[in-house]
Amino acid sequence: MSKAVSALNGASFEGFVKVEETGLRGMITVRGDLDGAEMSAAVKAATGAQMPAQRKVVSGDKGVVAWMSPDELLVVVDYAEVLETVATLTTALASSHALVANVSDARAVYHVSGEGSRDVLAKLAPVDFGKDAFGAGDIRRSRFAQVPAAVWGNEDGSFEVICFRSVAQYVFDLLKVSAARGGEVGFH
Amino acid sequence: MLTLQCPYCGVWAEETELHAEGEAHLKRFGPGSSDDEFEGYLFMRENPKGVHFERWRHSNGCGKFFHAARCTMTLQVFGTYSAQTLEPPQDIKDKISAVQPNWSWREFS
Ligand SMILES: [Zn+2]
Secondary structure, three states: OOOOOOOOOOEEEEEEEEEOOOOOEEEEEEOOOOOOOHHHHHHHHHOOOOOOOOEEEEEEOOOEEEEEEEEEEEEEEEEEHHHHHHHHHHHHHOOOOEEEEEOHEEEEEEEEEEEOHHHHHHOOOOOOOOOOOOOOOOEEEEEOOOOOEEEEEEOOOOEEEEEEEEHHHHHHHHHHHHOOOOOOOOOO | OEEEEOOOOEEEEEHHHHEEEEEEEOOOOOOOOOOOHHHHHHHHHOOOEEEEEEEEOOOOOOEEEEEEEEOOOOOOEEEEEEEOOOOOHHHHHHHHHOOOOOOOEEEEO
């Protein structure tokens, strides 16, 4: 087995906010009937979390579940646990029409933290990042400049940005430019 | 800038988060149809100055297709609605009629 590495191997940048690639992380795309009892049982078994409401992110003792669309979830767990979690979900959803796909190595994740994080994000995506419109536990899929990405808010006021691994460098460069000293906006 | 609410994820998405997907409510004519029907299905499109029904896709978002009713002249958006339908829902038609009582579009009015 070759040693797994994340897209940018934990690269980080310190501007007026801090941007860090989070390194290896287990991510599983789950599609199916989110209203079904089997799906909520599967999510509970895999992460310990409840089914998230529309555009919400919920954490459990074993992982995090994000609402991606009316029939899609993103399950986030430790990278070392991902195969086990895939097996748990696949077993729990065996009798329903559903898909469970390990996408851990197909995505890149960035942690954006510090005063002005909302400004850094707002420069890149056509999204209202006001405190009343977007907060902890909210997830929003959108575009960052020219590529699709998703962002969610953490309890400590920081944000996670997820993009496709193929555009990992592009998104990191975007965040760096947006967070560069001298580019403070002070709007949010 | 056009802003539409995606009926699937509830997001008020501005135009660059969406992709225009042509005319709404097209009926497919495939094998067994007449040449005229097939030509109409492939090529004949409405291009109204006024009330129009379109398909959009929330491409940089939840990925779902949905329908939008709007006026190409005033740019007023009457509403968006599910793609799982063959015709505009009554509440959308009522909203249009409130502003433009004599509107018609293909077989709808
Ligand atoms: Zn949507």
